[in-house]
Amino acid sequence: MKYYSTNHSVPEVSLSEAVVKGLAADRGLFMPEKIERLPKSFFDNIENLSLQDIAVRVAEAFFGEDVEPKALEMIVRDTLSFDTPVVEVEKDIYSLELFHGPTLAFKDVGARFMARLLQYFIGKNAEGKTVNVLVATSGDTGSAVANGFLGVDGIHVYVLYPKGKVSPIQECQFTTLGKNITAIEVDGTFDDCQRLVKSAFLDKELNAKMLLTSANSINVARFLPQAFYYFSAYAQLKAMGRGEDVVVCVPSGNFGNITAGLIAHRMGLPIKRFIAANNANDIFYNYLQTGEYNPKASIQTLANAMDVGDPSNFARVLDLYAGKHEVIASWISGTTFSDAEIAEAMKKCYEQTGYVLDPHGACGYLALKQLLKAGETGLFLETAHPAKFHDTVVGIIGKEIEIPERLQEFMKGEKKSVAMTSDFSDFKNYLMN
Numbered sequence: 025m026k027y028y029s030t031n032h033s034v035p036e037v038s039l040s041e042a043v044v045k046g047l048a049a050d051r052g053l054f055m056p057e058k059i060e061r062l063p064k065s066f067f068d069n070i071e072n073l074s075l076q077d078i079a080v081r082v083a084e085a086f087f088g089e090d091v092e093p094k095a096l097e098m099i100v101r102d103t104l105s106f107d108t109p110v111v112e113v114e115k116d117i118y119s120l121e122l123f124h125g126p127t128l129a130f131k132d133v134g135a136r137f138m139a140r141l142l143q144y145f146i147g148k149n150a151e152g153k154t155v156n157v158l159v160a161t162s163g164d165t166g167s168a169v170a171n172g173f174l175g176v177d178g179i180h181v182y183v184l185y186p187k188g189k190v191s192p193i194q195e196c197q198f199t200t201l202g203k204n205i206t207a208i209e210v211d212g213t214f215d216d217c218q219r220l221v222k223s224a225f226l227d228k229e230l231n232a233k234m235l236l237t238s239a240n241s242i243n244v245a246r247f248l249p250q251a252f253y254y255f256s257a258y259a260q261l262k263a264m265g266r267g268e269d270v271v272v273c274v275p276s277g278n279f280g281n282i283t284a285g286l287i288a289h290r291m292g293l294p295i296k297r298f299i300a301a302n303n304a305n306d307i308f309y310n311y312l313q314t315g316e317y318n319p320k321a322s323i324q325t326l327a328n329a330m331d332v333g334d335p336s337n338f339a340r341v342l343d344l345y346a347g348k349h350e351v352i353a354s355w356i357s358g359t360t361f362s363d364a365e366i367a368e369a370m371k372k373c374y375e376q377t378g379y380v381l382d383p384h385g386a387c388g389y390l391a392l393k394q395l396l397k398a399g400e401t402g403l404f405l406e407t408a409h410p411a412k413f414h415d416t417v418v419g420i421i422g423k424e425i426e427i428p429e430r431l432q433e434f435m436k437g438e439k440k441s442v443a444m445t446s447d448f449s450d451f452k453n454y455l456m457n
Contacts, residue, residue, distance in 0.1 A: 025089045027054040027244060030339040039090040040145040043138070043245045044155065046238035047225045053339050054244045060085040062292045070255065071263040075108060076101050078259060079252040085291065086248050087141070095144060100252075103136040108253040110260040110403065113379045117392050118266070119406045120257045123382075127197055128409035128428065130281065131168035133252060138245035139172040139179075142237070146178045156455075157181040158224055159239040160217035162277065163190045163329035164408050167197030167434075169239040170205045181239070182455075184208045184217040184444070189324055189331070193412050193431055200437025208454075212446035215322050215333050223448045230452055241280025242336050250284035251291070257403055258293055266401045273299040273391045273404040275384040276308065277330035279337035281405065286344055286355070298356045299395055301387040301404075303327045306360035308335060313358075315349040326363045326416060327383040329408070359391040366390070367420045374421040382410040382417065 026036035031052030037045065042054040066081060073081075079100045087096055106124045113119050125132025146155060157179060159169045166183040173181045183198045187209045199207040210217050221238055224230055241247040254272070261267050272295050274282040282300055289295045302309050303325040311317045319334035345351045361369075369390040370381045381389055388404030396402040410417045411427045418424055427435075444451055 025086070026057045028057055029053070030055060030343045039087060039244075043142055043145060043243065044235070044237050045225075046236070046243045047222065051222070051226065053242050053336065055340060055343055056086060056244070056248075059287060059290045061290070067292065067294065070259040071267075073259060075252070075256045076104050078255045079104055079249075082252055082255055082288075082291070083249070091141070091144065099137065099140040099144065102140060103133065103249065104252065106132070108133075108256055110257050110264075111379075113373070113389065114377050116396060116400065117389065117402045117404070118261065119379070119385065119389070120253065120403055121406050122253060123406060123409035125168075126430065127164070127167040127171050128412060128431065129164035129168055130250070130253075130405065130407040131164050132172070134241070134246040134249050134280075135165075135168035135172035135239060137249035138239055138243060139176055141245045142179065143176055153235050155179045156234050156236050157239045158184070158221045158236060160184045160214060160221045161190070161198070162186070162214035162331050163194045164412070165240060165329075166190070166207075167194055170198035170201055170207075173239070174201055174205060175203055180204045180206070182206050182208055184210050184220055186213050186217055187211050189213065190328060191413050191416070193414060193435065196434040196437060196439070197431075199439045199441045200434060202440060207441040208444045208451075209441040210444050210446055213322050213333075214331055216446040218334075218336065220446070220448055220451045224451065224455065227452060230455060233456060240336070241278050247280040247284050247337065248287070250281055251288040254285045254288040254295075255293055258295070261401060261403065267294070269296045269400045270294070271297055271299065271392070271396060271400050271402050273301055273388040273402065275327065275330055275387045275405060275407055276300040276302055277305070277332040277335065279308065279335040279341060281407070282356070283337045283340045283344070286341065289355075290344065296400065299388075299391045300356055300358045301391040302358060302360040303330045303366065303387060304360065304362055305331055305333055307333060308338065309358035309360040311338075311349075312353050312356065325383075326366050326413075327387055329384055330387070357395060359387075359394060361387055361390055369393070370417065370420045374423070380410045380417065380421065380425055382406065382408050382413055384408060
């Protein structure tokens, strides 16, 4: 299958080129030339299939023309060595728990898949050149990518993160690893980190010296596999007798996650509609209201992984719906919440149901509480384990929560990071030397 740029001004490329390049030469994001609609028979029987079996079938639709069947199945099954369970929180509202992977965040799925797919392509096209993965993170992406690529031969990862703007536990997960992982602590915001990464891809001198790619959700191998758990969630709801009128609410920052859900819907997944839940970074919410997209500097919030002022994957949303605002607004509604509203939702949910939300999942839960209609089944994505925001969560709900052993191990490590300004010339000089 070929992949085209959302800016439509450069030739289409192969899957391996799209994965290795990350970003198209015209600064657009890669999209598959076609989205296969899965047959009715698949959905008729989906509740009887495992997450891994479902994911293999979905992966074949995207990657089956470019990866040998046995290799693709092995990549999928090795990626999904953990569950993504649907849990009832209260009447008509369910949580899709995506924090059961190695770094306890939803990004484990895409990061692990991409690491394995990239290793597959390196193995087939070995030229003795190291692939350098650049990734900007506002929290969970860095830990998921760093751990997904840790120790992988032929790959070095540079994680750029905003100084003082990720939780201490999140920071531990990518600054203590060493080996082929370098953490770069940028004196700026997530948007600055993302700008440095994008600028690196477009710098001719830098690209002549180094083979660069990205593991952010701009990379097709990162965001497309996230479709897997939407299909699995529907299968679980269907098995509970709740497969009709499903409304999916996605806590949204860079919009890779909800874009994967929209593509799953395009493949035939029977989702009634989507809700994009924003924190105070309300760029997409304002677009839905006005039809105008006005990026702005990000604001720091309790839900830090959603602190994005210029969502990269908005370009993919526009591309999916031919740039038609009225069509986008017909499928996606939006909400925006302050820190106070997020905290209140976390507190009330725990008091009334006993379920512990992380700040990002709280945005999804609260949006469903406000926008779910009678007869609908609401599903929100719980994107990270609440213990990753331990002090914040405990301070809000007033009860100690257990820190999983995996997180405790990260916290024992020694922090190793490179201090960096937000000036591209400094970042370029560091990479060149």
